[in-house]
Amino acid sequence: MKSVAQGNKPLSIILFLGGIALIVAALVLDCMGSSYEYRGAMLVCGIIGFFLGLYLIPTKKHHRKIVYFIFLFPLLFTFLVTVIFPLVLGIGYSFTDWTGIKFSKFVGFENYISMFKDPAFIWSVLLTFIFVVLNMILVNLIAFLLALLCTSTVRGIGFFRTAYFLPNLIGGIVLGYIWQFVFSNVLISITKTSWLSQTNMALFAIVIVYIWQYAGYIMLIYITGLTQIPGDVLEASSIDGANAIQTLFRIKLPMIASTITICTFLTLTSAFKQFDVNMALTGGTGFVQNFMGSIVTTGTQMLALNIYNTAIRQNNYALGQAKAVLFFIILACVSLIQVRVSNKKEVEM
Amino acid sequence: MNKKVITLVLAGAMAAGLSTTAMADLRLVNGKIEVDAALKSLAAAYEEETGVHVEIESMGGGINIQDTLKGYYQADNMPDIFVNGGDADFANWEGLLADMSGEAWVQDTAAAYVDANGAVIGFPYTTEAIGLAYNADILEKAGIDPAELTGPEALKAAFETLDAQKEELGLTAVIGYCAEATNLYWSTGAHLFGAYLDSGLDRDDTTYSDLLADGGQIDVDRFTHYAEMVDLFNQYSDPALLVSGTYDQQVLGFAGGKYAFVTQGSWIGATMTSDDADAYAEAGNFTVGMAPYAFEDGIDTILTNSPSWWSVFQNDNTEEALAFLQWCAEDGGQKFLVEDAGFISPFASCAYVANDPFAQTISDYTAAGKTSSWHWLLNKSGLDQNVLGSIYNAFAQGAMDVQGFVDTVQQSLAQYYAE
Numbered sequence: 001m002k003s004v005a006q007g008n009k010p011l012s013i014i015l016f017l018g019g020i021a022l023i024v025a026a027l028v029l030d031c032m033g034s035s036y037e038y039r040g041a042m043l044v045c046g047i048i049g050f051f052l053g054l055y056l057i058p059t060k061k062h063h064r065k066i067v068y069f070i071f072l073f074p075l076l077f078t079f080l081v082t083v084i085f086p087l088v089l090g091i092g093y094s095f096t097d098w099t100g101i102k103f104s105k106f107v108g109f110e111n112y113i114s115m116f117k118d119p120a121f122i123w124s125v126l127l128t129f130i131f132v133v134l135n136m137i138l139v140n141l142i143a144f145l146l147a148l149l150c151t152s153t154v155r156g157i158g159f160f161r162t163a164y165f166l167p168n169l170i171g172g173i174v175l176g177y178i179w180q181f182v183f184s185n186v187l188i189s190i191t192k193t194s195w196l197s198q199t200n201m202a203l204f205a206i207v208i209v210y211i212w213q214y215a216g217y218i219m220l221i222y223i224t225g226l227t228q229i230p231g232d233v234l235e236a237s238s239i240d241g242a243n244a245i246q247t248l249f250r251i252k253l254p255m256i257a258s259t260i261t262i263c264t265f266l267t268l269t270s271a272f273k274q275f276d277v278n279m280a281l282t283g284g285t286g287f288v289q290n291f292m293g294s295i296v297t298t299g300t301q302m303l304a305l306n307i308y309n310t311a312i313r314q315n316n317y318a319l320g321q322a323k324a325v326l327f328f329i330i331l332a333c334v335s336l337i338q339v340r341v342s343n344k345k346e347v348e349m
Numbered sequence: 350m351n352k353k354v355i356t357l358v359l360a361g362a363m364a365a366g367l368s369t370t371a372m373a374d375l376r377l378v379n380g381k382i383e384v385d386a387a388l389k390s391l392a393a394a395y396e397e398e399t400g401v402h403v404e405i406e407s408m409g410g411g412i413n414i415q416d417t418l419k420g421y422y423q424a425d426n427m428p429d430i431f432v433n434g435g436d437a438d439f440a441n442w443e444g445l446l447a448d449m450s451g452e453a454w455v456q457d458t459a460a461a462y463v464d465a466n467g468a469v470i471g472f473p474y475t476t477e478a479i480g481l482a483y484n485a486d487i488l489e490k491a492g493i494d495p496a497e498l499t500g501p502e503a504l505k506a507a508f509e510t511l512d513a514q515k516e517e518l519g520l521t522a523v524i525g526y527c528a529e530a531t532n533l534y535w536s537t538g539a540h541l542f543g544a545y546l547d548s549g550l551d552r553d554d555t556t557y558s559d560l561l562a563d564g565g566q567i568d569v570d571r572f573t574h575y576a577e578m579v580d581l582f583n584q585y586s587d588p589a590l591l592v593s594g595t596y597d598q599q600v601l602g603f604a605g606g607k608y609a610f611v612t613q614g615s616w617i618g619a620t621m622t623s624d625d626a627d628a629y630a631e632a633g634n635f636t637v638g639m640a641p642y643a644f645e646d647g648i649d650t651i652l653t654n655s656p657s658w659w660s661v662f663q664n665d666n667t668e669e670a671l672a673f674l675q676w677c678a679e680d681g682g683q684k685f686l687v688e689d690a691g692f693i694s695p696f697a698s699c700a701y702v703a704n705d706p707f708a709q710t711i712s713d714y715t716a717a718g719k720t721s722s723w724h725w726l727l728n729k730s731g732l733d734q735n736v737l738g739s740i741y742n743a744f745a746q747g748a749m750d751v752q753g754f755v756d757t758v759q760q761s762l763a764q765y766y767a768e
Contacts, residue, residue: 035665100419101441118768120735180531184593194593197530197742283734285530287743295761297739312416313731315437 008056016053022046087328094322100311103318111322119292121323123299124306127203128272131302134207135214135271140263143215147222148248161223165216172213176280179209183281199286199299206300209277214270218263225259226252258342265338272331275304284309303327374402375669378418380432380657382409383619387689394685395676401669415441427662429670433471434657435726439464446470447661452671454678460655460695471658472674475692478615478711479540479723480639480651487511487518487609487635495638500646501578508585511609518609522587525608527594528745534738536596541612541642542737543725545575548641549648550721558724565729565766567759571645576751576758578644582612583745591745601625606632615639615707616656619691622706638710641719651714654723655695729766736765 023046026039051073054066094111096103115121150161167175183205184194195201229252237251253260278284278300286299301309307327311320379388385407392403406428408414414431415438421427433439439446439462448468455461455469462471481498488495491514493507511523528537545567546557560566583591587608590598596613603611604621605628611617618637621629641648661670676682678696686692687701693708694701702708714720740761744754 099441100416101422101445114768119764184529184595188589188593193746197592197746281531283531283534285534285734285739285742287739287748289748289757294764295740295757297736297761299739309731309735312413313734315415315441315730 012056019049100317128303143218172276225256376428378431384690391685473655473695485636498640521607523585525611526582526586530738530742537741538733538737544642547721565762604629618705
């Protein structure tokens with residue numbers, strides 16, 4: 001390292017400064033709308049020069065830090081470009097009249113105010129909450145029962161585990177269309193009119209499909225939890241004469257409490273973000289005669305789909321963005337609570 | 350150290366090599382995926398003739414083209430020519446499209462898209478018609494003259510006659526009307542609603558679309574008459590199709606001779622002669638026609654329009670793009686667009702006739718001057734999907750009567766336009 005540090009001072013400075021100059025030049029050219037075709041190459045050479053120069057800087061004291069920085073940089077840069085920039089830009093756009101192409105003025109909180117005055121939006125928020133609660137309970141219940149089944153001594157357990165997990169491997173859109181066919185062409189002989197065209201039943205249809213998709217995944221997590229219960233505890237309890245029900249409620253459930261927490265939050269956040277099944281199955285359509293004194297014609301439209309529809313279908317990107325910010329805040333709160341709760345559990349254990 | 354310098358030089362050379370990859374000369378984003386192959390042969394012919402390569406990028410099957418284009422715009426990856434579907438779409442690109450007023454083809458058509466300042470910014474490439482499509486053979490057997498279907502009584506009488514003879518005629522139902530809201534909202538919420546806005550009016554008459562644009566109002570008298578017609582459709586439609594049917598079922602049923610009427614436009618001609626060709630042949634490749642949506646006495650027009658237009662994005666390639674469109678409007682391009690893609694040409698000088706069952710009826714109406722425009726293209730974005738589709742569906746399910754339908758539509762339109 002010493003030889004590296006001593007011999008290359010001029011080179012490192014040339015590379016470092018030259019790199020910065022090239023990067024700046026390329027960016028300036030690009031911003032000015034130049035079509036000079038080597039500006040991409042300039043940028044890449046500049047970046048390489050910058051890092052090489054940085055690496056060759058003759059310092060013993062900071063060399064290690066520089067190397068750390070160089071190794072971390074790709075990840076940090078990607079995180080910045082794909083997460084932080086869009087977040088900041090998005091929040092910024094929500095205060096403008098952005099059309100997806102350009103914006104002409106800042107409108108302050110207008111988007112946020114009009115969002116809460118829109119009954120269809122309030123409806124979709126309420127619907128999402130109902131959906132989340134229903135799902136959190138039903139998915140966990142069903143997944144847990146399936147997990148109990150798949151950890152028992154039934155024959156062909158491998159087959160059952162695979163079969164229950166399989167729907168999770170199918171994408172939500174495909175699944176939505178398959179079930180649309182089931183509801184509209186097969187079950188219609190029993191239900192007379194398709195559930196999907198009856199607003200109330202359509203929500204249950206979405207819940208059913210969602211459970212079908214997601215229960216298998218949660219089941220796998222429960223299976224892991226259940227198989228990790230020490231055998232000696234179960235054995236001791238059976239010697240003491242505990243029956244199956246007592247074993248379940250007094251031993252198995254308390255032993256997998258942390259798994260239950262994880263699964264609850266997993267279902268909670270994923271149900272909040274429900275989009276694809278909703279879109280493929282009903283597209284958000286549905287008719288509600290009177291909600292807050294007005295007619296709602298998007299009776300099965302949940303929050304994520306509402307945001308998409310506002311931006312894409314109604315061509316109102318700024319309002320959609322404002323709704324997305326609210327959506328982000330809700331999800332961030334849920335996630336923070338989740339982290340808190342999980343941390344507490346870990347300390348106790 | 351030398352090695353490092355060499356690596357650096359090589360890396361630079363590689364990056365330089367990457368950035369000089371050859372680009373297509375012109376790029377066209379097409380919104381009708383079903384004519385992708387035809388457009389590619391068109392592009393090949395153009396390249397042979399002029400040496401300019403045209404890359405055809407087809408989109409469809411449920412993706413929102415405007416949204417994808419906005420993404421392209423943000424990524425500085427705009428195509429030179431792309432499709433726009435109406436006022437809302439054109440408004441997105443205000444100031445970014447080339448003015449084509451000076452082009453020769455503008456004199457040859459009445460269907461170009463002209464913006465508020467009088468600039469031609471949309472190239473029409475096909476004509477589509479919205480009307481009450483009928484199976485002429487069945488109407489003939491039942492003794493109904495389609496030319497007389499110009500009022501609500503005549504329509505009702507025809508429906509009753511057909512209903513009484515369903516068995517002899519092999520019909521499942523009189524009309525294939527489908528008010529499903531998830532995938533067919535455009536059929537009811539845009540096209541059938543468009544019949545209210547334009548039926549019977551002159552091409553430049555915007556009375557009802559102006560009323561709608563002014564806070565979402567409707568003409569209650571006219572709309573009530575219109576609602577009675579929709580109610581008639583509800584009564585005489587196939588119950589298996591009415592609430593939750595699909596486009597495929599609807600068109601297949603009509604192509605197979607199961608319905609005497611269908612509430613779809615001329616584009617089903619392409620489906621009938623391709624996907625549903627077997628059923629259509631089995632039903633005897635019957636003649637089709639279009640009757641006006643005659644919900645008031647004296648309505649005798651069908652609605653024809655260019656369903657969407659090609660626009661030229663202003664950039665360095667604008668000259669080449671304009672030349673390509675001019676070529677498309679001329680004999681060489683029209684041959685492909687009409688014969689291969691099956692488009693009904695909006696250009697007066699076009700000598701080709703599309704092999705489409707509806708081509709005849711459209712040209713008859715056009716020649717007689719009995720066509721109205723498509724002012725539903727001016728509707729507020731998402732009106733069909735977010736509002737009207739669900740209401741037509743609820744009406745079809747019997748959740749409301751005619752009066753209830755009128756009131757609900759009136760109230761919801763006012764709400765939607767107030768937002």
